[in-house]
Amino acid sequence: MRVRVENKLRKQASKQASKLVSYPWLSWVHGMKSVQGLVSSLVHSLGLDEASISNRKAFLQFGRDDIERLKRLHRALEELDHPFAEDFYEHLLQFEETRSLIPDTATLQRLQASQTAYFDTLTAGDYGERYVHHRLKVGIVHQRIGLDPTWYLGAYAHYLVGLLPTIHQRLEGGHGELIATLQSLIKIVLFDMSLAIDTYNHASKQTILALKRYTELVFAHIPDGLVVLSTDLTILSANRAFLRQLDLDPEQVHGQPLLSVVRLEQEFAPPDSFIDLAKATALDHSVHQDLIYRLGKPGDTGGKPVSVTLTGIVHEEGEEGEGEGEGEEAGLLVIIKDLTEWERQERALRESQAMLIRAQAVAGIGSWSWDLAENHLSWSAETYRIFGVTTSQAPSCGAVPVHSEDLSMVTDAWRKTLEDGTPYNVDYRIVPGGETRWVNVRAELEVDADGVPLRAVGTVLDITDRKRADDKIQHLAFYDSLTNLPNRALCLDRLQQAISAAERHRETLSVLFIDLDLFKHINDSLGHATGDRLLQAVATRLRGSVRRVDTVARLGGDEFVVLLQEVREDTVTAIAEKILAALHRPYFVDDQTLHVTCSIGIALYPRDGEDTQALLRNADAAMYRAKAKGRNNAQFYTKDLNRKARERLQIQEEMYVALERQQFVLHYQPQLDLQSGHITALEALVRWQHPEHGLIAPDRFISVAEETGLIVPLGEWVIRQACLFSRQLEATLGHPIKIAVNLSARQFWQSDLAERLAGILQQTGLAPARLEIEITESMIMHQVDQAILTMCQINALGVSLVIDDFGTGFSSLNHLKRFPVQVLKIDKSFVSGVPGNADDTSIVAATIGLAHNMGLKIVAEGIETDAQLAFMREHRCDEIQGYLFARPMARSETLSFIGSYIEAGTRWDGASGLLSRP
Numbered sequence: 001m002r003v004r005v006e007n008k009l010r011k012q013a014s015k016q017a018s019k020l021v022s023y024p025w026l027s028w029v030h031g032m033k034s035v036q037g038l039v040s041s042l043v044h045s046l047g048l049d050e051a052s053i054s055n056r057k058a059f060l061q062f063g064r065d066d067i068e069r070l071k072r073l074h075r076a077l078e079e080l081d082h083p084f085a086e087d088f089y090e091h092l093l094q095f096e097e098t099r100s101l102i103p104d105t106a107t108l109q110r111l112q113a114s115q116t117a118y119f120d121t122l123t124a125g126d127y128g129e130r131y132v133h134h135r136l137k138v139g140i141v142h143q144r145i146g147l148d149p150t151w152y153l154g155a156y157a158h159y160l161v162g163l164l165p166t167i168h169q170r171l172e173g174g175h176g177e178l179i180a181t182l183q184s185l186i187k188i189v190l191f192d193m194s195l196a197i198d199t200y201n202h203a204s205k206q207t208i209l210a211l212k213r214y215t216e217l218v219f220a221h222i223p224d225g226l227v228v229l230s231t232d233l234t235i236l237s238a239n240r241a242f243l244r245q246l247d248l249d250p251e252q253v254h255g256q257p258l259l260s261v262v263r264l265e266q267e268f269a270p271p272d273s274f275i276d277l278a279k280a281t282a283l284d285h286s287v288h289q290d291l292i293y294r295l296g297k298p299g300d301t302g303g304k305p306v307s308v309t310l311t312g313i314v315h316e317e318g319e320e321g322e323g324e325g326e327g328e329e330a331g332l333l334v335i336i337k338d339l340t341e342w343e344r345q346e347r348a349l350r351e352s353q354a355m356l357i358r359a360q361a362v363a364g365i366g367s368w369s370w371d372l373a374e375n376h377l378s379w380s381a382e383t384y385r386i387f388g389v390t391t392s393q394a395p396s397c398g399a400v401p402v403h404s405e406d407l408s409m410v411t412d413a414w415r416k417t418l419e420d421g422t423p424y425n426v427d428y429r430i431v432p433g434g435e436t437r438w439v440n441v442r443a444e445l446e447v448d449a450d451g452v453p454l455r456a457v458g459t460v461l462d463i464t465d466r467k468r469a470d471d472k473i474q475h476l477a478f479y480d481s482l483t484n485l486p487n488r489a490l491c492l493d494r495l496q497q498a499i500s501a502a503e504r505h506r507e508t509l510s511v512l513f514i515d516l517d518l519f520k521h522i523n524d525s526l527g528h529a530t531g532d533r534l535l536q537a538v539a540t541r542l543r544g545s546v547r548r549v550d551t552v553a554r555l556g557g558d559e560f561v562v563l564l565q566e567v568r569e570d571t572v573t574a575i576a577e578k579i580l581a582a583l584h585r586p587y588f589v590d591d592q593t594l595h596v597t598c599s600i601g602i603a604l605y606p607r608d609g610e611d612t613q614a615l616l617r618n619a620d621a622a623m624y625r626a627k628a629k630g631r632n633n634a635q636f637y638t639k640d641l642n643r644k645a646r647e648r649l650q651i652q653e654e655m656y657v658a659l660e661r662q663q664f665v666l667h668y669q670p671q672l673d674l675q676s677g678h679i680t681a682l683e684a685l686v687r688w689q690h691p692e693h694g695l696i697a698p699d700r701f702i703s704v705a706e707e708t709g710l711i712v713p714l715g716e717w718v719i720r721q722a723c724l725f726s727r728q729l730e731a732t733l734g735h736p737i738k739i740a741v742n743l744s745a746r747q748f749w750q751s752d753l754a755e756r757l758a759g760i761l762q763q764t765g766l767a768p769a770r771l772e773i774e775i776t777e778s779m780i781m782h783q784v785d786q787a788i789l790t791m792c793q794i795n796a797l798g799v800s801l802v803i804d805d806f807g808t809g810f811s812s813l814n815h816l817k818r819f820p821v822q823v824l825k826i827d828k829s830f831v832s833g834v835p836g837n838a839d840d841t842s843i844v845a846a847t848i849g850l851a852h853n854m855g856l857k858i859v860a861e862g863i864e865t866d867a868q869l870a871f872m873r874e875h876r877c878d879e880i881q882g883y884l885f886a887r888p889m890a891r892s893e894t895l896s897f898i899g900s901y902i903e904a905g906t907r908w909d910g911a912s913g914l915l916s917r918p
């Protein structure tokens with residue numbers, strides 16, 4: 001039998017596991033009390049004290065006789081080894097309802113033991129408080145495990161029925177004793193049962209009460225308002241949330257018609273529509289959800305927004321209504337959800353959406369989204385505007401007017417985004433209405449759990465202005481704002497590219513470094529505005545002198561560079577000459593005619609340098625060579641120029657110190673009047689008495705001093721020293737001799753030149769008539785009017801003016817006649833050709849004639865031979881200067897030379913050394 005029982009239990013256990021249902025609220029109903037605790041509270045609530053127990057026994061007529069009879073029965077049964085408990089459980093396992101309470105063998109054994117004890121105590125004779133508590137405990141346990149009283153009583157019956165034959169068999173004393181014992185047994189069993197039923201009843205009542213409390217608690221804590229109405233819309237119950245919604249007390253609502261307590265108004269609906277709908281819902285048991293109303297108290301206006309759900313309550317057949325009075329059956333459940341916060345959030349959302357749309361419009365940002373699964377594209381109003389598409393048109397990729405040149409780039413980028421999910425961020429051109437504009441389009445993909453793209457969300461921004469600004473910045477960064485030519489940075493870049501290309505293709509190129517001659521004087525005297533316009537005109541002429549493919553750049557100031565994809569020296573020479581001629585043509589700027597020349601240095605790649613620095617440096621050195629060669633010419637770079645350039649740099653650095661340390665000295669070269677044989681003037685010529693290199697000739701440092709501006713203090717020093725020397729001569733020899741001083745262009749174009757000269761004359765005390773200023777034609781030709789003004793100011797001081805190097809500076813006769821000069825000095829380059837060179841001879845003769853015709857004195861310089869002297873005498877040249885008569889001499893030498901000459905009182909007669917009395 002044991003095996004049978006265990007098999008049944010094994011099957012039972014597997015079924016049981018799948019049927020277990022959890023009722024968490026039940027533990028709440030019973031609390032976490034122990035069985036003993038429950039027994040105590042049960043005793044207390046049933047009032048089971050000693051008197052009550054005695055009273056029960058008295059009612060059952062259970063007395064001492066019964067106890068004695070049961071004790072005797074107990075002893076009779078004690079000797080019997082009857083498996084009551086096993087039978088009992090065998091019987092329980094026959095029925096699903098009882099079997100389900102015994103999940104396993106261990107439970108069975110435990111229950112069998114307690115059941116044996118139970119039966120044992122039934123007849124043991126102790127029926128006091130301990131017995132009662134034990135029976136209550138059994139009842140509680142059975143009720144707790146869910147054993148219905150039916151099964152409890154049935155099981156008891158099975159036990160008793162099984163027990164009776166045994167009692168009959170074992171009990172001594174005859175029929176009367178048997179009947180009396182059975183009566184006692186029935187009494188004690190019914191005593192047990194009354195306790196068990198009390199336990200069940202009590203537990204059920206507690207459960208119902210707990211459930212009620214539980215339901216009420218849940219109902220009360222639902223955040224939405226809940227109202228149960230009768231079919232005539234009387235309020236049967238309302239939860240706390242509902243009362244809070246309208247600040248009401250429970251007494252104000254219970255039993256009241258709903259609409260006497262609240263006002264529910266629906267926008268655009270007749271006032272009674274809620275009543276009609278609610279009644280209909282209660283009748284047809286329908287459900288109406290999410291009805292939007294304004295909830296308030298009757299008589300108030302406005303109210304809070306609520307969402308109302310109406311549910312008609314269906315009663316099961318025989319189910320009693322919830323109402324308290326007749327006709328008050330629950331008919332309708334109203335759930336009222338407060339939407340105040342939702343409405344606030346909605347409004348805030350709408351406001352922020354409106355703000356976003358506005359901000360997007362202000363910022364010119366359009367937004368768009370593309371549902372890839374549905375292939376549905378949507379654009380914001382700003383997106384339509386940017387793409388130039390009318391809002392009546394459905395958005396589509398095809399509607400975007402992408403510039404044909406950007407189309408493949410746009411589609412490639414999009415394909416990449418779809419392939420690997422990289423964010424899309426592309427600038428491209430569109431042509432809405434034919435006008436080219438720039439947009440920046442960005443997008444990010446939304447993908448599902450498998451990474452499959454679902455949606456693309458993005459923005460579109462009109463960046464046309466930014467692109468234009470970028471272009472402008474780019475232009476400003478790489479183009480000279482004055483001439484619109486490439487600047488130094490772009491020039492270097494182009495040169496680098498040209499070098500790379502030339503290297504790749506084994507080609508050559510030329511770099512022409514162009515510097516305007518004496519441009520600074522134009523700037524200083526006519527102002528920067530005029531200078532700027534002249535530079536613009538020069539830039540235009542440079543551009544017009546070369547091909548479109550060649551680069552013309554402005555490095556800054558009056559420096560330009562031309563890059564030519566050409567290296568044949570004769571071609572480059574031709575282009576350089578073309579540039580020289582183009583730039584030399586007169587300019588008409590600000591109603592005046594200006595003349596400017598330039599000096600060009602040329603370096604060839606790869607011969608003269610293989611990188612940008614070397615090529616530019618060497619072209620620059622060649623340009624200085626051109627300057628040194630008298631300006632207005634072009635020179636190719638030679639290796640020797642590097643040495644010269646270094647030397648120039650050294651000179652430049654050392655000259656400042658030289659001026660400070662008074663390393664400059666003046667030599668003087670006399671000029672002789674051919675008619676009288678008198679020394680009429682001395683030309684002051686500066687030299688640099690260098691501590692290491694000895695005496696340095698002015699050719700090596702005057703142009704450097706001009707570039708650095710040092711010529712101004714140096715020139716002033718020369719004038720002052722010359723004036724002082726003239727004073728000393730006069731004082732020593734008692735013989736007044738003029739002093740001639742060379743003026744550089746930079747000095748000449750000082751706006752206060754006349755004042756400075758006046759100051760020196762005053763400080764040295766030299767009579768202005770004893771000072772002669774030598775200027776060159778090229779110095780004054782580019783601004784004739786201004787030059788004439790300065791010359792007049794000098795003349796006004798009483799100082800005479802000489803045009804030096806006459807014949808080399810392209811001065812026109814027209815200009816010459818306007819110049820307030822007193823002397824022309826024929827350049828030694830013409831004198832050297834006399835008398836052998838017919839051209840030079842004619843020029844010198846013509847110049848002498850011209851000077852005389854204009855009432856000017858003429859001086860021939862560079863007289864080295866008797867023939868030249870004779871020619872000058874023959875053509876009635878007024879004065880001569882040259883090595884034949886005297887070389888430039890130091891101060892002391894000059895003094896003694898002139899002293900001897902005067903003292904001798906003779907007339908010099910050329911190389912024969914013949915001196916005759918004048």
Ligand SMILES: Nc1nc2c(ncn2[C@@H]2O[C@H](COP(=O)(O)O[C@H]3[C@@H](O)[C@H](n4cnc5c(=O)[nH]c(N)nc54)O[C@@H]3COP(=O)(O)O)[C@@H](O)[C@H]2O)c(=O)[nH]1
Pocket residue numbers: 669683684685686697698699702715718742743744804805828861862863864881882883884888
């Ligand atoms: N702005 C200034 N320029 C100056 C100053 N001192 C000199 N100079 C200029 O330097 C150039 C070279 O001058 P220098 O080496 O002194 O040469 C002068 C004479 O020595 C030379 N000369 C004179 N006679 C002869 C001759 O018979 N043969 C010959 N080969 N050379 C001769 O000519 C130079 C004088 O020329 P010029 O001034 O044109 O009269 C020179 O251009 C000077 O102007 C200075 O202080 N300031």
